[in-house]
Structure formats: structure tokens, C-alpha cells
Amino acid sequence: MKRAYKAIILAAVLTTGACRKDNEYLDVQPKQVIPTETLFSDPVLVLSALANLYDRQLDFSSLDNGWASFVDFSEAFPSENGSSGIVQRNGWGYGEWGTWDYTYIRELNLFIQRANASTTLNAADKARFLAEARFLRANYYFEIVKRMGGVPLITDPLEFTGDVVSLQKPRAKESDIYDFVISEAEAIKDQLPASSDEKARATKGAALAMEARAALYAASIAKYGVNTPQVSLPGNEVGIPANLANGYYTKALAAAQQIINGSAGSYQLYKEIPNLSENFASIFYDKSGKNKESIWVEDFKTGSTKVHSYTVNNQPYSSSEEGGDAGRLNPSLNIVEAFEKLDNTYAPLATTDANGNPIYYTQQQDIFAGRDARLEGTVIIPGGVFKSQAVDIWAGYQLADGSIFSSSDATALRELPGTTQNIQVIGRDGPANGKEFRTQTGFYIRKYMDPATGSGRRGRRSDVAFIRYRYAEVLLNAAEAAFELNQTSLALGYLNQVRSRAGLTTPLTQINFDRIVHERRVELVFEGHTLFDMKRWRLAHVVWDGNQMSVDDLKSNIGLATKRNTQPWGLWPYKYYNPGSPNNGKWIYKEVKPNLVTGANRFQFGNYYSQIGNDILSNNPKIVKQPNQ
Amino acid sequence: MKFKYQYIFLLAIMCLATACKKDTYDAPQITLKGRLVYNGEAINLEYNQVPLELYQPGFGKTGAITTTFGQDGTYSMLLFSGNYKAIIPNGQGPFRWNENATTGRRDTVNINLTGDQTLDLPVTPYYLIRNPQITVSNRVVSASFGVNKIITDANARDIQSVFLFVNKTQFVAGANDYKIASAELAGNAITNANNVSLSVTVPAISPTQNYVFARVGLKVAGIEDLIFSPVQKLTL
Known part of the structure; x- marks a missing residue:
């Protein structure tokens, strides 16, 4: 009886449990992968997929690439001994700055294909998502073409069907890639929101700003490429024919003017704070709705993993919130002296009078008086203030006999000659040669520094956004395009808008190429433009010519586009010690080339377009090599 | 446990017998060297600036074997025997070399390497x-x-x-x-x-x-x- 009972139970279990249909048994939804159809049915999921694609955009200098991506090209000095190579090398490898991320392009193409195929998304969402992905793809192609020239233009996801040869695409012309960027921007601009409040996602303003910049780059490569005929390929994979220049300048001006006339949203220059330097600095940290200047940013958020260490790495040493973690990015005197005087003239910072005697300044900042307000908005000068703490930058005492009385560290106290009291003889923020994490040029960086308390702590870090496109650059793009099209008064109008915001209220009445180059340099320095601007004007091999820079080189020809700029210099303040002299206790300044600066940048023709790797060349024999490589 | 020194001998013999196997391939041993010349006269250059690239087709992926010319225009490479194609890349060097008459682009030259070889490259500065x-x-x-x-x-x-x-x-x-x-x-x-x-x-x-x-x-x-x-x- 008992056995029969067990058999019945077993039979019952088997019939109810085991006899499920085979296809039901195997058909289980995966829990860690979202199927394509599910993803493209829900706008929230689509946006999260898109967020990943946004995050993979490439920038030259960017806050998540770290401080070192800002430091090169003699505009700054790296005050971290492990990074001294940047100022000790004599040039760049041909592979430097290269990018070839076709994985990213494929995933953008897949996104576009799948979003297009989706039937469940509503039409407005779908149009916006598609436009955003196309914007990201165009912007990445723009980034590639700046670095590599023409590349294979792939706009559909390629499928491998056993035939490799059909997947091997030749390089497009350089102008084709720029044309693609421009036409994509035109095609998507009306599908994107025209709002100056949307910063982190693509907008009409972002598309037009990209178009204006891309058209301007293409135009200047066409116009100035004639100066370097060696930097071209016979199939125009590198190099743009000169006759296309005017067409591109016209497009650049038109696209910029669409932003300027307000059709993309109410963008305007940031003018919120009466102190013009503070105002300029806050463009880069004000993320409130008042900031109508930034157009498209890479945003960060404290308390998430998307934060950056820019402020931790570059804060002044004496007020560092993280012990010795500070002071790496030191702007050079080269860029500091480029900020012109308020009467629109250029002058080196006056350290000596006409007879070569030092000039004594009562206040430490006096030497910087009467300059472009952007100077103190971009760098922290000796005696300047960050987070309401003054920086303490001075290199030592200068004695009456001309000798220097100093020590290597502010904690190493010494007695001045004729006194018996141990005192501090060097600033707590430097400068001393080889003392890392404090300034070695006499300056700290201000641009992109976060004034929020705790932004200098490794545990919190900073959420200041990186601005990829902003309105002032759009104005400068418009000014340059108008200048090149001989519309001088229009160009002057745009240029003077940017200048008057910086306190240069006397409008310029003359414009020339040097002015354009100069204005972009001082307005946009440390925003990742330097290399690409110098490349497109074909000035890179001129300004970085590999020769050492003498103090005469440094102080002459300021404001000239072709000025040599191969080594970063510093400006060190000294206290004058000579009891009895009326100048006792006043400040003198000396131009100093930091000891670690031994290299001199040499930009070769082979650097204009980054090398294409051997693996790429041998995988695809249709790819032609870069010129001069 | 008692230490047996015989184990050391045994270990040493094992190491000797197995570890020192010959490499599968010999290192390249054929020297290819030469100079840049114009009418027998050496061309002097900046050190390490002008490259010479050698390609050896027939082994799947191709990549250049690159060397650069010395200050006196000399080069030397250690290679395996085989057929190579050599090129001084376009735009390099203060001279003209082996330009194709129609395209104006440089062409490769074939080098058949069977033993040590001295090959001067004639250029026109x-x-x-x-x-x-x-x-x-x-x-x-x-x-x-x-x-x-x-x-x-x-x-x-x-x-x-x-x-x-x-x-x-x-x-x-x-x-x-x-x-x-x-x-x-x-x-x-x-x-x-x-x-x-x-x-x-x-x-x-x-x-x-x-x-x-x-x-x-x-x-x-x-x-x-x-x-x-x-x-x-x-x-x-």
C-alpha cells in the first residue's frame, strides 16, 4: 500500500512538473541584457543608452582626461615631477593625438538604425533621439578629421558576411568629412530643441556651433594649406583645395549668425558679476540658468561617479584642501603677457626700466594693473585670491647687492643678514625650481577651477562642467569668417562684443589676421583649441619651431601670430630687502625659465595629421598613409 | 625531514635539460647597409630624421621595418633573407628619389636579400x-x-x-x-x-x-x- 502511494506521488510530480512544452522551457527572458525591441520601446531606456554614447565623446583637453591634457604647447608648465617630460621633450611623436574609434561609430550607427526601426516610440521622441545620435556621430567625425584628416566615412553599421574586402573602405577626402559634419548639422538642427537652458544634451545651438566651427576649420585649411603644400595627399585625403575656402567661410558665418540672431535660443555673453575677472572665471563654473553663454557641455555631478579632479590637482598649494595634492597646472608667462593692456596695445610685463634697472612695485599685483580682465579670470596671479584665500607666491628676498636670499621651502626659515630672527624667505605657494605641486612659473590656473568648498578634496571632487561650445567662440568664429570674407565692419562688431565683455571697452577700428589669432588665444586658452587652431592656420610649425626661446623672444613680437612659443617661461616675484632704501619691502619681478624646461617644442610636417597605425594599414590596404610619414 | 642534497643535483639537472632549449628562430643575421649617395658623394642629414622603410610581403599583415639614416647618410639593418620592398617615405629628405614619372609619388625598390649586402641608394639632392x-x-x-x-x-x-x-x-x-x-x-x-x-x-x-x-x-x-x-x- 505504502509503495503504491509513493508511485502515485511520483507520477503526479512527473506529469505536472516535467511535461512543460519544450519551447516554453527554453524561452526565458535574460535578466542582464535588455533586448533591442524592449530598449527601443521606452524613452527612458533609449535615453540611458544614449547617455553612454554621450559619455564616449572625445575632447582634446577635458576635465576627465585630467589636468595634463591642458598643459602642453608652452601655455603652461607641469608642476609634477613625473610629468616633466612635457617640457623636456623636443617635439611630438607622429602618432600623438590620433584617434580611430570605429567601435564608437559602429555603435552610433547601430543606435540610429535601431531607433529608426522602432515602431513603439512616439514620433517626437524618436526624432530627437535620432538627431542627438547623428549629432554625436557628426561631432566625433569632426574630432577625427581634425586629427587624422579624411577617414572612411561609415554611416551604416557594417555586417560581416564572410567577405572582408567589401568592408574595406578607402579614406574619404578631408573636405568630404567636413561636408558631412556641415550637412548633418543642417539636417538635424530643427529636430533638436532650440533652448539655451539645455546644456548637456544636443540642441539646435550645439548643432549650429559645431557647423560653424567645422566650416571655419575647413575654410582655413583650404586657405592656409597653400603655405604647406607638403602637408597634402594627391587624393585630397589630406588637404582641401584653395578654391573651396570662400564657400566654407560663408557657411561658417551663416551658421554662426543663426545662433547670434537668436533663432537657436537666447544665447548671450555671460555678464552677471560686476568684477569682470570674476565674471570671466564664473562662465566656467556657473551652471545656473543665468549662464546663457555655454552651449554644449560635458556635465558632472558630485556624489556620483561622474566627477573630476581638476580642482584637486590644480588648487593653490597653501590653501589645498587635500594636503600636498595641488598646483600642477601653472600657466606660463608666455600666455600671461599676451593679455593686452586696456588701451588695446601689447606690452610685456614691465620688470625693468629703459636702463635695465628693476622696477619696484609697492603692491605685488601692481605689475598686472591695467590689463585685460580675462588675465585674472584665467590665471591666479601672485597675490591673487582663490576661495577667498590669497596665494603666497614669491621666490625670495633680493638683497641690496643683487644676490638672492631664499630657501627651497617656506617651512625652512632663515635669518636675513643683520637680523637674528628666523623668518619665512619664500612663498608658501612657491616658486622654487623642482618643487612639485606648487607653482614654478609664478602663476596658478583659474579657468575651470571650482570655488565650491570641498571641490579640492579627493572624496568629493568637482562637478564643474567642461564647455565644448560657448557663445564667445561662436562670435569669434563669426568674426574670423567675416574677416576672411572681407566684411571688416561685421568682423569688428563681433570681435568688439567679446572684447568689451572682457573690459576692453575702446573698440578696435582695425582688424587683421594677427588680431584674430590673438583674440582666440587669450579668450579660448586652456579649452582645447590651441593645437587645432595652430594646425588649421598652418602656423604650428612656425610657432613651435624647435629653437630655444630667449628672453628677447619672450618679450618681443607679442600679438604676432607667428611669435615663437617653444618653451614655457615664468615670472618670479622677489621682495626687495635693503633697510634704509625707500624701496625696501617693495616687489621686483624677474623673467625665469624654470630649470626643468630643457626641451623646445618642434612641430614637424608629419605632426599635422596623426599617424595611422600599422594594424589599421595592414587590415585595410585601401587606406593611404599620411603625408611625410 | 632530513634534507637530501641529492635533490639539488636532480633539480639542477632537470633545469639544464629542459630550460635551455634553443629558441625556435635564430635572430636575424644578414646585414643590409649602405649610404645615400649622389654621384658617389655621401648625402649628410640630421641624425634620426629621415626614415627608410622596408616591407616584406607574403606574411599576412604587413608593417614597415623602419630605420633612419645617420648624420652621414648611412643606414644598416639586420634582417632575415627574403624579398623586401624599400621606400623613403614621401616628403622625407632634402632630395628627390625614385619618383614615379606620372604621379610624382615615390615608388618602392625591390631588394632580394640572400646574404650580407651593401646597397647605396642614389638620390638627387x-x-x-x-x-x-x-x-x-x-x-x-x-x-x-x-x-x-x-x-x-x-x-x-x-x-x-x-x-x-x-x-x-x-x-x-x-x-x-x-x-x-x-x-x-x-x-x-x-x-x-x-x-x-x-x-x-x-x-x-x-x-x-x-x-x-x-x-x-x-x-x-x-x-x-x-x-x-x-x-x-x-x-x-
């Missing part, structure tokens, strides 16, 4: 420096030389500048590490191409040395690489 006389007195280095235009047809190019470079080591050129002093004369300031003079004062050298190296360089307009005279050692 835009200019040559003739009879360089470099002397020194009172720390002033003076050079006089002639400039000979070699390419005079449609491909001719002007002289941008001539230089006199002085360095404390035997590497002498325009790059930052390769000169301690230099003098420059623009090409359009040359009045007599057969007699060009340049002079430069040698700065103080630390640590002191009583000799320097000097040579003359010529920059052709629109060409990156300079052409040089041979390096000369001068006693101060």
Missing part, C-alpha cells in the same frame, strides 16, 4: 654644399662654402636659408639638442653662391671642453629636412 671650410679662432667659428644647385628643372626649389651650427657633441643640426650656437643667412641674401660665409661665437660650455663640432646646413624652401656638410671637429 636639391642642393649640395661644396668645399666647406670651417675654422675657429678666438672662439669664433667661421665657415665658407659654395652652394651648388643640383636640380634645375621644373622641380627646382629655392634656398630658404643657410645655417652654421655648432654643438658640443658630434650630433650637429638645427634641433634643440643638436646645437649650442647657430648663424643663419636667408637664401635671398646670398650674393655669390660659390662663396658664402657665416660665423658664430661659441658660448661658454659647462663643463668646460676645448673642442666643438660644427657643420653647415642648407634649408630648401618647402622641404623640412636640411642638407648638411660633413661634421668637423674643431679645437678651440
Whole structure:
């Protein structure tokens, strides 16, 4: 009886449990992968997929690439001994700055294909998502073409069907890639929101700003490429024919003017704070709705993993919130002296009078008086203030006999000659040669520094956004395009808008190429433009010519586009010690080339377009090599 | 446990027997060397600037085996025997070499390597420096030389500048590490191409040395690489 009972139970279990249909048994939804159809049915999921694609955009200098991506090209000095190579090398490898991320392009193409195929998304969402992905793809192609020239233009996801040869695409012309960027921007601009409040996602303003910049780059490569005929390929994979220049300048001006006339949203220059330097600095940290200047940013958020260490790495040493973690990015005197005087003239910072005697300044900042307000908005000068703490930058005492009385560290106290009291003889923020994490040029960086308390702590870090496109650059793009099209008064109008915001209220009445180059340099320095601007004007091999820079080189020809700029210099303040002299206790300044600066940048023709790797060349024999490589 | 020293012998024998197997391949042993020449005359260049690329097809992926020419225009490589294609990449070197008549682009040359080989590569420089006389007195280095235009047809190019470079080591050129002093004369300031003079004062050298190296360089307009005279050692 008992056995029969067990058999019945077993039979019952088997019939109810085991006899499920085979296809039901195997058909289980995966829990860690979202199927394509599910993803493209829900706008929230689509946006999260898109967020990943946004995050993979490439920038030259960017806050998540770290401080070192800002430091090169003699505009700054790296005050971290492990990074001294940047100022000790004599040039760049041909592979430097290269990018070839076709994985990213494929995933953008897949996104576009799948979003297009989706039937469940509503039409407005779908149009916006598609436009955003196309914007990201165009912007990445723009980034590639700046670095590599023409590349294979792939706009559909390629499928491998056993035939490799059909997947091997030749390089497009350089102008084709720029044309693609421009036409994509035109095609998507009306599908994107025209709002100056949307910063982190693509907008009409972002598309037009990209178009204006891309058209301007293409135009200047066409116009100035004639100066370097060696930097071209016979199939125009590198190099743009000169006759296309005017067409591109016209497009650049038109696209910029669409932003300027307000059709993309109410963008305007940031003018919120009466102190013009503070105002300029806050463009880069004000993320409130008042900031109508930034157009498209890479945003960060404290308390998430998307934060950056820019402020931790570059804060002044004496007020560092993280012990010795500070002071790496030191702007050079080269860029500091480029900020012109308020009467629109250029002058080196006056350290000596006409007879070569030092000039004594009562206040430490006096030497910087009467300059472009952007100077103190971009760098922290000796005696300047960050987070309401003054920086303490001075290199030592200068004695009456001309000798220097100093020590290597502010904690190493010494007695001045004729006194018996141990005192501090060097600033707590430097400068001393080889003392890392404090300034070695006499300056700290201000641009992109976060004034929020705790932004200098490794545990919190900073959420200041990186601005990829902003309105002032759009104005400068418009000014340059108008200048090149001989519309001088229009160009002057745009240029003077940017200048008057910086306190240069006397409008310029003359414009020339040097002015354009100069204005972009001082307005946009440390925003990742330097290399690409110098490349497109074909000035890179001129300004970085590999020769050492003498103090005469440094102080002459300021404001000239072709000025040599191969080594970063510093400006060190000294206290004058000579009891009895009326100048006792006043400040003198000396131009100093930091000891670690031994290299001199040499930009070769082979650097204009980054090398294409051997693996790429041998995988695809249709790819032609870069010129001069 | 008692320590048995025989184990050490055993271990050593095992290591000897198994670890020191020969590598599968011998290292390349065939020398390919040569110079850049024009009518048998060596072409002098900046050290490590002008590359020579060798390709060996037939092994799947291809990539260049790259070397660069020395200051006196020499190169040497250790290779396996086989068929190679050599090219001096376009845009490199102050000379014309093996340009295709229709495209104007450089072509490869075939090299069949079976044993040690000396292969001079004949090139046509835009200019040559003739009879360089470099002397020194009172720390002033003076050079006089002639400039000979070699390419005079449609491909001719002007002289941008001539230089006199002085360095404390035997590497002498325009790059930052390769000169301690230099003098420059623009090409359009040359009045007599057969007699060009340049002079430069040698700065103080630390640590002191009583000799320097000097040579003359010529920059052709629109060409990156300079052409040089041979390096000369001068006693101060």
C-alpha cells in the first residue's frame, strides 16, 4: 500500500512538473541584457543608452582626461615631477593625438538604425533621439578629421558576411568629412530643441556651433594649406583645395549668425558679476540658468561617479584642501603677457626700466594693473585670491647687492643678514625650481577651477562642467569668417562684443589676421583649441619651431601670430630687502625659465595629421598613409 | 625531514635539460647597409630624421621595418633573407628619389636579400654644399662654402636659408639638442653662391671642453629636412 502511494506521488510530480512544452522551457527572458525591441520601446531606456554614447565623446583637453591634457604647447608648465617630460621633450611623436574609434561609430550607427526601426516610440521622441545620435556621430567625425584628416566615412553599421574586402573602405577626402559634419548639422538642427537652458544634451545651438566651427576649420585649411603644400595627399585625403575656402567661410558665418540672431535660443555673453575677472572665471563654473553663454557641455555631478579632479590637482598649494595634492597646472608667462593692456596695445610685463634697472612695485599685483580682465579670470596671479584665500607666491628676498636670499621651502626659515630672527624667505605657494605641486612659473590656473568648498578634496571632487561650445567662440568664429570674407565692419562688431565683455571697452577700428589669432588665444586658452587652431592656420610649425626661446623672444613680437612659443617661461616675484632704501619691502619681478624646461617644442610636417597605425594599414590596404610619414 | 642534497643535483639537472632549449628562430643575421649617395658623394642629414622603410610581403599583415639614416647618410639593418620592398617615405629628405614619372609619388625598390649586402641608394639632392671650410679662432667659428644647385628643372626649389651650427657633441643640426650656437643667412641674401660665409661665437660650455663640432646646413624652401656638410671637429 505504502509503495503504491509513493508511485502515485511520483507520477503526479512527473506529469505536472516535467511535461512543460519544450519551447516554453527554453524561452526565458535574460535578466542582464535588455533586448533591442524592449530598449527601443521606452524613452527612458533609449535615453540611458544614449547617455553612454554621450559619455564616449572625445575632447582634446577635458576635465576627465585630467589636468595634463591642458598643459602642453608652452601655455603652461607641469608642476609634477613625473610629468616633466612635457617640457623636456623636443617635439611630438607622429602618432600623438590620433584617434580611430570605429567601435564608437559602429555603435552610433547601430543606435540610429535601431531607433529608426522602432515602431513603439512616439514620433517626437524618436526624432530627437535620432538627431542627438547623428549629432554625436557628426561631432566625433569632426574630432577625427581634425586629427587624422579624411577617414572612411561609415554611416551604416557594417555586417560581416564572410567577405572582408567589401568592408574595406578607402579614406574619404578631408573636405568630404567636413561636408558631412556641415550637412548633418543642417539636417538635424530643427529636430533638436532650440533652448539655451539645455546644456548637456544636443540642441539646435550645439548643432549650429559645431557647423560653424567645422566650416571655419575647413575654410582655413583650404586657405592656409597653400603655405604647406607638403602637408597634402594627391587624393585630397589630406588637404582641401584653395578654391573651396570662400564657400566654407560663408557657411561658417551663416551658421554662426543663426545662433547670434537668436533663432537657436537666447544665447548671450555671460555678464552677471560686476568684477569682470570674476565674471570671466564664473562662465566656467556657473551652471545656473543665468549662464546663457555655454552651449554644449560635458556635465558632472558630485556624489556620483561622474566627477573630476581638476580642482584637486590644480588648487593653490597653501590653501589645498587635500594636503600636498595641488598646483600642477601653472600657466606660463608666455600666455600671461599676451593679455593686452586696456588701451588695446601689447606690452610685456614691465620688470625693468629703459636702463635695465628693476622696477619696484609697492603692491605685488601692481605689475598686472591695467590689463585685460580675462588675465585674472584665467590665471591666479601672485597675490591673487582663490576661495577667498590669497596665494603666497614669491621666490625670495633680493638683497641690496643683487644676490638672492631664499630657501627651497617656506617651512625652512632663515635669518636675513643683520637680523637674528628666523623668518619665512619664500612663498608658501612657491616658486622654487623642482618643487612639485606648487607653482614654478609664478602663476596658478583659474579657468575651470571650482570655488565650491570641498571641490579640492579627493572624496568629493568637482562637478564643474567642461564647455565644448560657448557663445564667445561662436562670435569669434563669426568674426574670423567675416574677416576672411572681407566684411571688416561685421568682423569688428563681433570681435568688439567679446572684447568689451572682457573690459576692453575702446573698440578696435582695425582688424587683421594677427588680431584674430590673438583674440582666440587669450579668450579660448586652456579649452582645447590651441593645437587645432595652430594646425588649421598652418602656423604650428612656425610657432613651435624647435629653437630655444630667449628672453628677447619672450618679450618681443607679442600679438604676432607667428611669435615663437617653444618653451614655457615664468615670472618670479622677489621682495626687495635693503633697510634704509625707500624701496625696501617693495616687489621686483624677474623673467625665469624654470630649470626643468630643457626641451623646445618642434612641430614637424608629419605632426599635422596623426599617424595611422600599422594594424589599421595592414587590415585595410585601401587606406593611404599620411603625408611625410 | 632530513634534507637530501641529492635533490639539488636532480633539480639542477632537470633545469639544464629542459630550460635551455634553443629558441625556435635564430635572430636575424644578414646585414643590409649602405649610404645615400649622389654621384658617389655621401648625402649628410640630421641624425634620426629621415626614415627608410622596408616591407616584406607574403606574411599576412604587413608593417614597415623602419630605420633612419645617420648624420652621414648611412643606414644598416639586420634582417632575415627574403624579398623586401624599400621606400623613403614621401616628403622625407632634402632630395628627390625614385619618383614615379606620372604621379610624382615615390615608388618602392625591390631588394632580394640572400646574404650580407651593401646597397647605396642614389638620390638627387636639391642642393649640395661644396668645399666647406670651417675654422675657429678666438672662439669664433667661421665657415665658407659654395652652394651648388643640383636640380634645375621644373622641380627646382629655392634656398630658404643657410645655417652654421655648432654643438658640443658630434650630433650637429638645427634641433634643440643638436646645437649650442647657430648663424643663419636667408637664401635671398646670398650674393655669390660659390662663396658664402657665416660665423658664430661659441658660448661658454659647462663643463668646460676645448673642442666643438660644427657643420653647415642648407634649408630648401618647402622641404623640412636640411642638407648638411660633413661634421668637423674643431679645437678651440
